[in-house]
Amino acid sequence: MTEQRQDLTDQALWHEVAVGDRASFAEVFDRHAGAVYGHLLRRMGDHGEAEDLTSAVFLAAWRRRGELRIDRDSVLPWLLGTANRTLANRRRALKRYRALVARAPAPPDIPDHADEVAARLDAERRAEALRRSVGRLPRHEREVVELCVWGGLDQQAAAVALGVALGTVKARMHRARRRLGTLVPEELEKDR
The missing domain is CATH 1.10.10.10 (Winged helix-like DNA-binding domain superfamily/Winged helix DNA-binding domain)
Structure with a gap:
């Protein structure tokens, strides 16, 4: 990042992001990804999940780049709000998944056929021994x-x-x- 770019505010960068400037978006990411990740990590306690949700937050920011309006020269409040909503969505999805699993019928008991097969093989062995004996x-x-x-x-x-x-x-x-x-x-x- 050059000195001149570091002096740009989030709002100035976001004007460039809004028209599709990827380099400006990368600068926004570099500025705020650590804060978003830290926020999610503290809320979740799982590094992998925090990384995944950080990616989801910035993906949402890129997708909504034309709609986003920055207040007070920082995009961080919007990013953290999006992080909270993304985390809430993830938790709701997990809750729905667990409820679905709980409602799903238990798999049928599958009998162990080993005893039946062993008995059949033993019977065949005895029948063959009887046939040979006769x-x-x-x-x-x-x-x-x-x-x-x-x-x-x-x-x-x-x-x-x-x-x-x-x-x-x-x-x-x-x-x-x-x-x-x-x-x-x-x-x-x-x-x-």
Whole structure:
């Protein structure tokens, strides 16, 4: 800033700003940005917010440069008044935002599917172990298990399907259950 420019009052500078002189506006900014920032910092206590609002105040001054009338040779009163209004607007907006968030419905409880998935995987592992175990049974016992357990037939219907006596089906089923009692745990151990 030259000596001559420093001697200019805010009112003289603002006449130049009003017609779009950016250099004059930069001089006004240099003169008063610290005071505006300090004012906002004391009111808010947050450096970042004070910087943001200081920028907003000077943006408003530039936008309204043709309307602004300076009283008593200083633009600072207008800038501080604009800072107060800008801060009030920011606080109102924050209050509206918080009220909106408070009214917003809570997100739905999202169940944890991990237990369900783990149970399903465990069931699939046990079913595969059972299938392999049934596959290791002698053919005549495997057929009874397949017809009665997997096919849903009762023992009498299985006897008819196999062409054997009901007692034979009962004996084969008994032996198959006993063998599966040892085969299934063996197959499950193989999976670990």
